[in-house]
Amino acid sequence: MNFFNRKKKQPGVEPQTLQVGRLRASPGWRRFSKNRAALWSLRMLYVLIFVAVFADFLANDKPIYCRIEGQTYFPIFKEYGIKLGLSQGDEAYFRREWQNEIYEAVIFPPVTYNAQQADTPNRYTSPFGKQAVRSWRFRHWMGTDGIGRDISALMVHGTRAAMLVSVISMGIATLIGLLLGSLAGFFGDERLRTSAPRLLLNLVALAAGFFYGFSVRAFAMTEGSLFTEVFKSLGILFACLLVANLIAGQIERRFKFSASVAIPADTLVNRAIETLSSIPTLLLLLSAAALIQKPSIIYIMAIIGLLRWTGIARYIRAELLKIRSLEYIEAARAMGLSEWRILFRHALPNGLAPVLVAIAFGMANTILIEASLSFLGIGLPPESASWGNVLQNARSSPQSWWIALFPGLGIFLTITIFNLIGEGVGESINKS
Amino acid sequence: MLQYLLKRLLLFVPMLFVISFIAFGLNQCTPGDPVEAALEGTGVMPSAYPREYKQKAAALELDKPSFYFSLTAVAYPDTLYKIIPQRHRETATALIAQFGNWPEISGYLQQIAVFKTKLDGLRRNPETKDQFNLAMYATERLPQTHQPASIQAGFDSIGLALALKPALQQKMSPEFETLKQAYRQISSRQTRGKLYIPTIHGYGFQNRYHNWLIGMLKGDFGTSLKDGRKVSSKIKEAVNWTLSLSITAILLAYLLSVPIGVYSAVYQGSKAERVVSIFLFGLDSMPNFWMASLLIIFFTTPEYGMDFFRVLGPASLPADAGFWERFFSAFTAMILPVFCLAYGALAYISRQVRASMITALKQDYIRTARAKGLTARQVVWKHAFRNALFPLITMFASVFPAALAGSVIIEHIFNIPGMGQLMIKSIQGDDWPVIYTVLMLASLLTMIGILVADLLYHVADPRVDLNNKNRK
Numbered sequence: 001m002n003f004f005n006r007k008k009k010q011p012g013v014e015p016q017t018l019q020v021g022r023l024r025a026s027p028g029w030r031r032f033s034k035n036r037a038a039l040w041s042l043r044m045l046y047v048l049i050f051v052a053v054f055a056d057f058l059a060n061d062k063p064i065y066c067r068i069e070g071q072t073y074f075p076i077f078k079e080y081g082i083k084l085g086l087s088q089g090d091e092a093y094f095r096r097e098w099q100n101e102i103y104e105a106v107i108f109p110p111v112t113y114n115a116q117q118a119d120t121p122n123r124y125t126s127p128f129g130k131q132a133v134r135s136w137r138f139r140h141w142m143g144t145d146g147i148g149r150d151i152s153a154l155m156v157h158g159t160r161a162a163m164l165v166s167v168i169s170m171g172i173a174t175l176i177g178l179l180l181g182s183l184a185g186f187f188g189d190e191r192l193r194t195s196a197p198r199l200l201l202n203l204v205a206l207a208a209g210f211f212y213g214f215s216v217r218a219f220a221m222t223e224g225s226l227f228t229e230v231f232k233s234l235g236i237l238f239a240c241l242l243v244a245n246l247i248a249g250q251i252e253r254r255f256k257f258s259a260s261v262a263i264p265a266d267t268l269v270n271r272a273i274e275t276l277s278s279i280p281t282l283l284l285l286l287s288a289a290a291l292i293q294k295p296s297i298i299y300i301m302a303i304i305g306l307l308r309w310t311g312i313a314r315y316i317r318a319e320l321l322k323i324r325s326l327e328y329i330e331a332a333r334a335m336g337l338s339e340w341r342i343l344f345r346h347a348l349p350n351g352l353a354p355v356l357v358a359i360a361f362g363m364a365n366t367i368l369i370e371a372s373l374s375f376l377g378i379g380l381p382p383e384s385a386s387w388g389n390v391l392q393n394a395r396s397s398p399q400s401w402w403i404a405l406f407p408g409l410g411i412f413l414t415i416t417i418f419n420l421i422g423e424g425v426g427e428s429i430n431k432s
Numbered sequence: 433m434l435q436y437l438l439k440r441l442l443l444f445v446p447m448l449f450v451i452s453f454i455a456f457g458l459n460q461c462t463p464g465d466p467v468e469a470a471l472e473g474t475g476v477m478p479s480a481y482p483r484e485y486k487q488k489a490a491a492l493e494l495d496k497p498s499f500y501f502s503l504t505a506v507a508y509p510d511t512l513y514k515i516i517p518q519r520h521r522e523t524a525t526a527l528i529a530q531f532g533n534w535p536e537i538s539g540y541l542q543q544i545a546v547f548k549t550k551l552d553g554l555r556r557n558p559e560t561k562d563q564f565n566l567a568m569y570a571t572e573r574l575p576q577t578h579q580p581a582s583i584q585a586g587f588d589s590i591g592l593a594l595a596l597k598p599a600l601q602q603k604m605s606p607e608f609e610t611l612k613q614a615y616r617q618i619s620s621r622q623t624r625g626k627l628y629i630p631t632i633h634g635y636g637f638q639n640r641y642h643n644w645l646i647g648m649l650k651g652d653f654g655t656s657l658k659d660g661r662k663v664s665s666k667i668k669e670a671v672n673w674t675l676s677l678s679i680t681a682i683l684l685a686y687l688l689s690v691p692i693g694v695y696s697a698v699y700q701g702s703k704a705e706r707v708v709s710i711f712l713f714g715l716d717s718m719p720n721f722w723m724a725s726l727l728i729i730f731f732t733t734p735e736y737g738m739d740f741f742r743v744l745g746p747a748s749l750p751a752d753a754g755f756w757e758r759f760f761s762a763f764t765a766m767i768l769p770v771f772c773l774a775y776g777a778l779a780y781i782s783r784q785v786r787a788s789m790i791t792a793l794k795q796d797y798i799r800t801a802r803a804k805g806l807t808a809r810q811v812v813w814k815h816a817f818r819n820a821l822f823p824l825i826t827m828f829a830s831v832f833p834a835a836l837a838g839s840v841i842i843e844h845i846f847n848i849p850g851m852g853q854l855m856i857k858s859i860q861g862d863d864w865p866v867i868y869t870v871l872m873l874a875s876l877l878t879m880i881g882i883l884v885a886d887l888l889y890h891v892a893d894p895r896v897d898l899n900n901k902n903r904k
Contacts, residue, residue, distance in 0.1 A: 211503060211630045219529030275447045278879045279454070279871065280837040283855060287867055290859045291461050368719055372841055375721050376856060394725050395845075398733035408722030416717040 031428035038424020041417040052163035059111035059153035062098045066106040112138050113150035115157035115385035123148045124400050143402035145393050151406050157385035165301050166366040172305025177312030184269035185320030186343050192265045195257040198248035205244030209237035273310045289378045304366055315358040319351035360422030364415045371411045387411050440883050455871045456641055459864045465518040469862050470657045489516050497635040507532040507626035510633035519576045526578035531618050532626045540614040544574050547607045560597045567593035654865040663869050673850035678835035681773035689778050693785025715779035724772045724845040769846045777831050784823050792820040825892050829885030833878040
């Protein structure tokens, strides 16, 4: 799928409540589960999530459990313990060559290699060819790459990277998209009203937040760890906005300002969406990725999340445009609830179901983007296990078909799964 | 319609402005010194380096402010941009960020320069050559660092060099003491409070953004940092490749997907149709770079006996090669990439055509047409297909930008010298004039594509009101 900007069919006319507790009993779920392809895709997704979470227990050079000379070890658990600071480990424990030990009893993970380990005698070994391994248990089932890394181990750990990137960046995108899309759809151009002093104070606070959060702290951001410093800066920004709004509330009460200024939320958000979607995504991502000196999974997640919210915003906007003129919203308004309360407690929850479609397609897209960026060598760091990184290595050795086949298959299947789920959800909503 | 067109074209202006801000802002945030990047590998003598640097920086307008105004703290002087090279400016900025007293910091930096000139006067003395080199090296490093430890280390090595030779010591000692004094003053007279008072410096029109924008409007896109060629000529070559790639691919996809989509709607539910549909769904999710990698592995290497395409990308031909020779070279170079670009669009479009044909075939007028006794062919093509044409046109708005974006990675893989490859190479080489221009141009092309689709929408169905259309 080489379309980054595609717009899938717009679903959903009637609002659908998503109640997680009673999801399985809902008519929507019943309709969804009749679509066998979608249902099986969902089950496959559970498998993928399982693989991502338990990657260390599925592909590791250490055994899960073993007994050596009467001593019992749980090396993988111990490694986790040491990482979490719960357990102490000595150097010798780690330098041990677990694969060459003589065991009394042992349980190895299904794949007996981890993603970084280079099995140097076995470079470019075919899955079917002769391999210099101790026994069938240590075979490279999907072959090895140029430095002897096991492709199946890379596949397992690549699943983790792909899922992590897609879940977190779609999480960011969903937050931004829901907020902006619902502002645009629910309030339109007329209904988001505020008083002149509040608007002014917010603008000032935005400038001040930018100044105190980012300008002043530019030095601290380059010196310290960027990730935590950015969080501190965002905190300062929000604090500025909070203070401004508290003051604005006081001023409004004292001097009796009415909410007379309309903010054209719909126009602003629509222009933003149009502008962002008229820049070819991959080009924008590439130039944003050029800022990064040291590639890291966090940057990739943040960049994709900050740029890919337009689809979700579109869906929720279209949905809230319909919902806002329904009777129950009128009723809530007649009861005197505030607009924000109506939006977040009544309108938004009923418009969420179609967003699931956008999220599913977005997940597919994100996985594709991450793989593309890694394939181009500007995504995840080259030593980390990612399907795109592995696929990139295939170009240097055309005779090793297995390096190209398996990671590509992983990307392909994951994208298909998300697309099928997205279509299933869309159909289930449309049929209602 | 004309009014609508004008309105949409006017909307392009603010959008392009925002995109230019984004492109320019990204450049401003990019770490690294563009002048050093440009001078790298040009073989400039070390002695001539500072002069060359200054000239290059002036040519790149790096001695000008970057924007019309800047929002900074009072502690920063408004002439900070005048400090070149960039490393010295970074040091000054970092020192200000720590201590907030520009007068003292500026005094310290000036003192380094004074010390260096005085030291330089002693260059010719053969007796103190080694010590001179040591002191000079340390002095040159001083304005490049803001860390107290490395500044102290610099002082220590200068002090050591001076202490070893009384001849040096005698001449340089007073300056060295002033220098150390100047540095001590920075930390003793801190004015950190100034860091928290915001101020706005205005710079007028003599800034880099303004000049770049005006240049863009005049059609002058600047010169590449890497090879000094005009960006416009570089892009002109590249855009031909990219456009011919993506337009061929889209044409091919449209031509093939119409019959596929129509027939799979007509024979809906049959076994053959099911197979085709599943196949198309699979194609739709197939990453094009994977397909490209597989094609390269199987069709360009002799490993599997199917090396139909031996070279990747257009072969370099002699200058006197005839038209047909050139044509065939380009043609064979484009077969695989066009296929990689087309199959995704093909799958997507046929699925959409199928969906809209299915809806059209269910309409009452189709039953009427059948009842009238028209042939199946007439019903399908004349009555149903004409009404199902609609999404085909609107889809152009998403297919065209997608093909442009998709060609980035495909060009990179197949070594086609188009916009995508140019972009990737420029990003890897921090060649920002090229990046800006490609970004702006690709966005403009995308906007035009969307606009054309909207207009076609209206042409295909005049009932659609352009101004009140809720685009999906």
